[in-house]
Amino acid sequence: MNPITVFIVDDHFMVIEGIQAMLQNENDLQVVGHASNAASCISFLKQQQPDVLLMDINLGTESGIELCKEVKTMYPQIMILALSTFNQFSFIDKMMENGASGYLLKNAERTEITEAIHHVLKGGTYLSREVTDTMKAVEEGKKDKPALTRREKEILELVADGLTNQEIADQLFIGVSTVDTHRKNLLAKFNVKNTASLIRMAAKLQMI
Amino acid sequence: MNPITVFIVDDHFMVIEGIQAMLQNENDLQVVGHASNAASCISFLKQQQPDVLLMDINLGTESGIELCKEVKTMYPQIMILALSTFNQFSFIDKMMENGASGYLLKNAERTEITEAIHHVLKGGTYLSREVTDTMKAVEEGKKDKPALTRREKEILELVADGLTNQEIADQLFIGVSTVDTHRKNLLAKFNVKNTASLIRMAAKLQMI
DNA sequence: CAAAATCTCCTGTTTTTAGGGGATTTTTTT
DNA sequence: AAAAAAATCCCCTAAAAACAGGAGATTTTG
Numbered sequence: 001m002n003p004i005t006v007f008i009v010d011d012h013f014m015v016i017e018g019i020q021a022m023l024q025n026e027n028d029l030q031v032v033g034h035a036s037n038a039a040s041c042i043s044f045l046k047q048q049q050p051d052v053l054l055m056d057i058n059l060g061t062e063s064g065i066e067l068c069k070e071v072k073t074m075y076p077q078i079m080i081l082a083l084s085t086f087n088q089f090s091f092i093d094k095m096m097e098n099g100a101s102g103y104l105l106k107n108a109e110r111t112e113i114t115e116a117i118h119h120v121l122k123g124g125t126y127l128s129r130e131v132t133d134t135m136k137a138v139e140e141g142k143k144d145k146p147a148l149t150r151r152e153k154e155i156l157e158l159v160a161d162g163l164t165n166q167e168i169a170d171q172l173f174i175g176v177s178t179v180d181t182h183r184k185n186l187l188a189k190f191n192v193k194n195t196a197s198l199i200r201m202a203a204k205l206q207m208i
Numbered sequence: 209m210n211p212i213t214v215f216i217v218d219d220h221f222m223v224i225e226g227i228q229a230m231l232q233n234e235n236d237l238q239v240v241g242h243a244s245n246a247a248s249c250i251s252f253l254k255q256q257q258p259d260v261l262l263m264d265i266n267l268g269t270e271s272g273i274e275l276c277k278e279v280k281t282m283y284p285q286i287m288i289l290a291l292s293t294f295n296q297f298s299f300i301d302k303m304m305e306n307g308a309s310g311y312l313l314k315n316a317e318r319t320e321i322t323e324a325i326h327h328v329l330k331g332g333t334y335l336s337r338e339v340t341d342t343m344k345a346v347e348e349g350k351k352d353k354p355a356l357t358r359r360e361k362e363i364l365e366l367v368a369d370g371l372t373n374q375e376i377a378d379q380l381f382i383g384v385s386t387v388d389t390h391r392k393n394l395l396a397k398f399n400v401k402n403t404a405s406l407i408r409m410a411a412k413l414q415m416i
Numbered sequence: 417c418a419a420a421a422t423c424t425c426c427t428g429t430t431t432t433t434a435g436g437g438g439a440t441t442t443t444t445t446t
Numbered sequence: 447a448a449a450a451a452a453a454t455c456c457c458c459t460a461a462a463a464a465c466a467g468g469a470g471a472t473t474t475t476g
Contacts, residue, residue, distance in 0.1 A: 013316070018222030022221070110221070149421085161408070175425055193370060196403045198404075199404050357451085391433080392434075401434080403433075
């Protein structure tokens with residue numbers, strides 16, 4: 001039986017080396033290459049399509065999140081395992097939305113990596129225990145974060161930038177009264193009574 | 209001549225593997241062991257003292273920053289090279305304060321690591337280019353943080369809590385006009401024109 | 417399709433902030 | 447002790463935001 005082919009994308013050279021070293025003795029897995037940026041990854045895939053991509057979500061200045069989407073669009077059969085130091089909901093969420101089949105933290109042991117690879121190849125989803133915990137914790141915490149509409153988010157940003165209602169209205173080509181209404185709704189949703197606490201809350205919840 | 213002995217402390221197994229792989233062919237360097245937490249590091253050092261310690265600043269729940277301090281207190285002759293994904297001033301600063309001789313990012317290449325090891329062994333300080341840039345940027349940025357008086361900080365807090373001038377005045381047993389004056393000064397010092405951007409700035413600068 | 421949500425705008429009133437000054441007392445620093 | 451900085455207070459005006467309540471138009475969704 002042919003070994004499973006693995007390609008590594010990570011801007012940390014030592015991580016590439018580390019994964020290679022760890023998978024060296026797995027005879028059903030074969031690392032067929034690696035890249036440290038999006039461009040050389042795409043370029044490799046044009047030549048050859050591995051079964052699994054181990055991908056760091058943070059590629060220096062580039063974003064693995066974008067790369068993930070691109071790769072999945074072009075080669076949907078390639079399974080992507082996200083690899084990251086960051087056990088943060090927003091990252092995990094975005095990666096999974098963009099088509100990743102699993103998310104591992106970089107403290108993963110050899111066995112976890114191989115298990116994950118086999119699991120995602122069977123079509124499964126593999127989230128490490130820590131990652132699962134984070135997802136759960138965030139779901140709990142979501143009660144605090146009011147659900148804002150697109151327009152409300154937009155206006156919150158502009159308010160945070162220090163624009164007055166008039167300026168916001170001009171920028172969005174809507175009436176001042178509309179902006180006023182949205183602000184009222186924002187205050188209500190955040191359950192606060194003025195701009196100061198609104199912005200404070202929004203900042204604390206990392207919404208601005 | 210005896211090779212330089214190196215010990216690795218990192219909770220990411222794949223990073224340990226990676227460094228080992230990278231240093232394997234350097235015949236004047238020898239990796240004599242590794243640890244994934246503070247306790248086993250200390251325990252190893254009781255048996256044997258390497259020349260250099262490559263140490264991740266983030267050891268899962270533990271802090272490499274503390275470990276650095278301990279090791280340097282017990283074995284000042286051991287040179288410590290901090291290793292981190294985070295190019296953040298606070299971490300860099302604390303590590304150097306705690307006796308580290310250098311700070312590398314995990315995207316370091318083989319040559320950078322070996323150069324750093326040799327350099328710190330000679331008593332030098334080795335900060336990677338990115339790290340140096342960050343340090344400089346922070347020094348620049350410090351000018352942004354306005355120096356507030358005690359009263360101003362107090363009032364900033366209360367404004368952020370959503371109190372009106374009247375409420376603040378009542379709470380601090382001062383007149384409304386005084387609060388007003390302080391707020392005007394706050395706006396001036398932050399160089400903003402309304403409460404929204406004031407709070408946003410203060411939040412960004414972690415002053416509230 | 418019908419219901420729900422979102423976005424839009426309106427008329428008012430009241431409260432709060434911002435902007436422009438000026439001035440005295442208290443505290444801190446040199 | 448003198449100078450500088452901080453804290454206190456006042457005036458006035460204008461602008462902005464908050465509060466109340468209603469309502470039509472457009473999307474989104476079940």
